[in-house]
Amino acid sequence: MTSFGKVAVLFGGHAAEREVSLRSGAAVLAGLQRAGVDAHGIDTQGYPLAQLTADGFDRAFIVVHGRGGEDGALQGALEYLGLPYTGSRVLGAALAMDKIRTKQVWKTLGLPTAEFSVVHKGQFKAEDASALLAKFAGPIFVKPANEGSSIGMTKATDGPTLIAAIEEAFKFDAEVLLERFIDGDEYTVSILGETALPAIRLRTTHDFYDYSAKYQSGDTEYLCPCGLSDADEQALGDLSVAAFKAVAASGWGRVDLMRDKTGQWWLLEVNTVPGMTETSLVPKAAKVAGLSFEQLVVAVLEQAY
Incomplete structure (x- = not known):
């Protein structure tokens, strides 16, 4: 473990997912320390990143969820500093964070993803709702383009709920994704290196797997x-690995999917810095694959380059 040198576990940040990131970071830090790694926790909110090199850190384990940590910004800063880090490079992080561009890539490559439209802040008008509902001919999921943890996401079933959902999503992003509702079961597949870990099926009493269902x-x-x-x-x-690679993601992460009533798979999104509390989805899948939490975090750290 001494070959890793001094490791900075970066968590927190300033995004809407800050509280989740604080919990993930605490778990990763504890797991690395139990494994014998010289790991130190750093909340990146207000922290000058250049201090990492001044303090003698040799590599970084990124557990900052959402904007500023999962969108390529932190990755770019670490590359500028010449500090090895975990997870996707700048392009993979930025592309996977953007739900709209991710779906455009998948569609271009012929990977299965539900029909979608994009609305822009300042251009959407309430009278557009009727045409959108007619286009999708059923419920619509409304999602900010660059948020995670289902933040700002709403299921809309009629004109008033669609308008309200879009306005709510605009509080988080200037671009909003409208996606056809898929009636079926939700699955998630964790990726470690180029290997898919055992899939997890999600079952909730909520209308969909929203923030409350995930964390509360x-x-x-x-x-x-x-x-x-x-x-x-x-x-x-195989589909999850292909979808992960399609957006230049690497190292580790998670792919979320739906399976409709006919058995067809539909890709939803890629998470390049998914939750890492000891009860999060990636550790659950790793445990079934025979990896303890400590082995999992060390395996992720081993890929820091």
Whole structure:
């Protein structure tokens, strides 16, 4: 473990996902220290990154979720400093953070992703809602283009709820993604290196897997093994790895998907710095694959270059 040198665990930040990042960072820091790594926690909110080199850090473990940590900004700063770091490079982080560009890439490559439209702040008018509802012919998911943890995301079923949902999403982003609602089961596949870990099926009593279901509800179920046949699990893993690579993501992360009633898979998004508390989805999948939390965080750190 001494070969890692002095490791900075970067967490917190200033984004809407700050509280989740603080919990993830504390868990990663504790896991690395239990494994014998010389790890130190740093809240990046207001922290001058140049201090990392001044303080003799040899590499960084990024656990800053959302803007400023998962969008390529922090990765670019660390590259400028010449400090090795975990996870995706600048392009992969920035592209995966942008739900709209991610879907455009997938669509271009022929990877399955639900029909979508984009609305822009300052251009959307309330009277546009009727045409959008007619286009999708059913419920619509409304998502800020560059937020995670389902922040600002709403399911709209009629004109008034669609207008309200778009206005709510505009509080977080100037571009908003409208996506066809998929009636089916939600799955998530964690990626470690170029390997898909066992898939997790998510089951919630909420209308969809929203922020409350992720972090506040006590009745959300995480099924792993997820109940798929070996062939279907292999196909799901292959699709997830392909989707991950398509947006230049690397190192580790998570791909979220839906499976509709016909058995068709639909890609939702890529997370390049997913939650890392000991009860988060990536550690759950790693445990089923035979990796302890300590082994998981060390495996991620090993890829810092």
